[in-house]
Amino acid sequence: MGSGAFESQGVRVAVEGCGHGTLNAIYASVKQSAQERGWDGVDLLIIGGDFQAVRNAADLTVMSCPVKYRHIGDFHEYYSGTRQAPYLTVFIGGNHEAASHSWELYYGGWAAPNIYYLGAANVLRLGPIRIAGMSGIWRGHNYRKPHHERLPFNADDVKSFYSIREVDVRKLLLLRTQVDVGLSHDWPRRVEGHGDLDALFRQKPFFRRESMDGSLGSAAAEYVMDRLRPPYWFSAHLHVKFAAVKRYDAPNPGEAVGADVPVVEAAPPVHQDNNPDEIDLDTDDQDVGKPDGSAIDINTGAPETEMGEEVEGTAGQVPDDLRAQLPASFARPAEGAKRIPGQPVPPGIENKEVRFLSLDKCLPRRHFLQLCEIQPFKKDQLSLYPAQASGPRYRLQYDAEWLAITRAFHKFQTFGDATAQVPEDLGEESYLPLIEAERAWVEENIVQKGKLDVPENFEVTAPPYVPGTPEVVQEQPEEYTNPQTAAFCELLGIENLWDASTEERQERRAQGPAMAQHVGRSGGGGRDGRGRERGGGRGGGRGGFRGRGRGQRGRQW
Template identity: 40%
Template sequence: MKSNSVRVAVEGCCHGMLNKIYDALPANVNLLIICGDFQALRNKADLQTISVPRKYRTMGDFHEYYSGRRKAPVLTIFIGGNHECSSYLKELRYGGWVAPNIYYLGEFGVVWYKGLRISGWSGIFNHSTFVNSALHYDNGREPLPYSAQSLRTVYHTKPKNYLKMLLMKDEAVDVVLSHDWPQHIEKKGDLAGLLKRKPFFATDVQRGHLGSPLNKVLFYSIKPRYWFCAHLHVYFDTIVDHAPSESEEILSGKPDEDIEKSNPNSDEDKAQKPVETEEVIDIDLDMDMDMDTDVDGNTSASGSKTAAASNNNPNSKRKQASATHFIALDKCLPKRKFLRVIDIDVSDVNKDHISYKKNVLALDRRATAINKIVEKLVGENDRALSHISFSDFIAFYRKHSAFYDELVEEVEHEVSSLDKIPNEEFVLDSKLFNPIAPDSSQKNVATKYWDNDQTKRYCSKFGVPFK
């Protein structure tokens, strides 16, 4: 590993299997990224806030890390998926430490680690939830206990968080995390191989229902160096060149007609065993079988440097990558490709960032400004986004350019104000974690939201509305 690179392990769907994931990591990994279905269950009451079939409602491993019986051996960042302890993640909707050394990125969030800028958002796309005017805004936390409906809609991506992600589109971002795939990304790689492993994907591919149309726009708008996700329980790897003509066509604001009528995502687990590829660290949880032990060697894909090198020239005026390395991971099960280790070079222009100099995790100023501006917009006018059609949201900054430009101007003004705050105030110290809710050793715990001191501090420090 180069001295100016970060060794990142990326894992797909966790499903509460932290112990096996940590056991599978090479010793020299700097950072673990988990792409959803983390399942941060603290106690048995939390089982009432996770959307899984009853037979799969188990505590998993996380409660041991929450209570302090175990500690994460490597800094871990994760986003939410569709099988989560939604009550806990709502308590930390702007992000925060869920346990020592384990950080939740939030419904939307951007952090820095060792000079890498990592952005992402939680949940999955559901068309009916997104376009329902009553759900165009989200004033905080759905009442507990969740109804059969809210148990599922609580993790659906909301327009305000999509807008927050769009407001990062002119920034240089190293990594973007999402749970579901960008729509049509499967056509940019080995589609035949994917359908051989997942033949039941064929209908969804044909109809344009495989993946999120929102993530498609974000993929071609933000143009990160890397995009990692999970959800479909299959490994898929491709590098996408950002040809100007293609980006223009994709961002033209003409979504597929059938996306208007149905939901492209399914919560069902349809995963099958994928084929072997040489570029992946295939960690086998059945220890009596062969393991790929060459974890210190060529862990990056042969083409990954195409995407990684494009953002390393400090004199370049181009902020975004000319290509994005897209990787989707499987879930943590035996003989599944759920883990990938990659050395990501740090851009020279980012070596002055506090996260690089002091080897810490830090909040991003622009994302903090975005949270303040968008939450203020929604809070002052809870119908502020409800008049915007789905197709207009797809191309928001084109169809509503004046509105978008006004938001950008407000964000830039807020960033200028945040620049007056010392860098140290943006550092995320894991020692500030405090287990607010009871842990698994306690019985008869109420199903409720526990007001988290991290959320209160964040909102108070940066003027973000507290809901």
């Protein structure tokens, strides 16, 4: 692979940054960019979060957004069938989403015909390439909480819903084979150090402090990138085009496979060869300005600890002379080496170079779209998954390894209960036998029976928006059982925890949302909601319930 270009003759992909409910403009830009490339279209459009799959005005009540910025967008036209998505579209969630819609599709599913939401975390296959994605952003104090949110939401739920959860990341960190594309809404932590920092800080000077103190980006996404090491990783969130190359050293002789560490160096300059797929590592986006206050929180507080845990102080420490007099049973246990989540990397993951690209949101004169041809890391996948001669070149499919992990973790899944404890991470060695057993089950019951194709089974659940009616309402949406989630659970032979009786839902709605636990600003620093946002998870829960380059800049529409 050349140092500055995507290889050709692969899957034709368009990548867009933040969606912000502007599907019509995004699709129009993809069409024009493809025509300029001499393509008749793309195989896949990836949107990196803040998609805003808003079906109606009620969905806006549970989207993290000031009331004055509530806008219905144009997704509802695709949801209702008024418009048809011209390209297969896959998106992850960000921190501005219709939580009520995302809630129905925890495992992923069609948000509208030909528009697929990856869910909280997922791995899918499109022909020869495997795509892994994670939704949400990093908020340390919510990381180890369960998925406790259920309608009706209080203010805390609206914020906590989009927080990445450790239990979902844990599943991604158990993948043992190579993926080709990684997706996260916010940037993997410290990835900016592998690109042109001076150029980044010229465009976004307020990023400098956060980059220096380590609070820029997501620790969870960093763990996943360092484990999966896909050749390509796309993000959004920070509303700037930025490219980097993260390289990993090969292990020393005798060293455990996967114990290698990332090389912390700036990416080399890219030769200008007029390749339309080139990711320019010396981008100088002229759209420099103040941060968009409606979408990015600029925090001024002290950074939070890595996992949102309290910093242990000196109060209450026992002096050494007194400690020596205590019985042996009072001695501190020996501290083991700190385990880095997802490490060591298994031998099935061989790539040593990750090309990172973040893109802007769809606005005029913004770098929000990149067209590229992506080949799989393992070239034999091209012959195993050839393009079809008619219709879509490739079909979206479930990933057998991911299905096995999903089945293995179902027994640990909690949902809808704020008092629930997320099961302790038992370690990769403990999970492997469980996953191997489930892999055999998946092979027998899904793979051999030809059930890996993602079914085109979209159904409307919430009523679609009626043009001309108010966009700002007070009443929250109803809770629905999505038939796609039910079908997925049936496919895997697991209980659908996202189902409930009409009576239970009526009772919850009558009771109203639980009392919010925090009413003031949270004290933590760092981007991505760890400061300058309302506080943590819901309190007093009811318990007991199951539960976007060289491609095309933005255009004037």
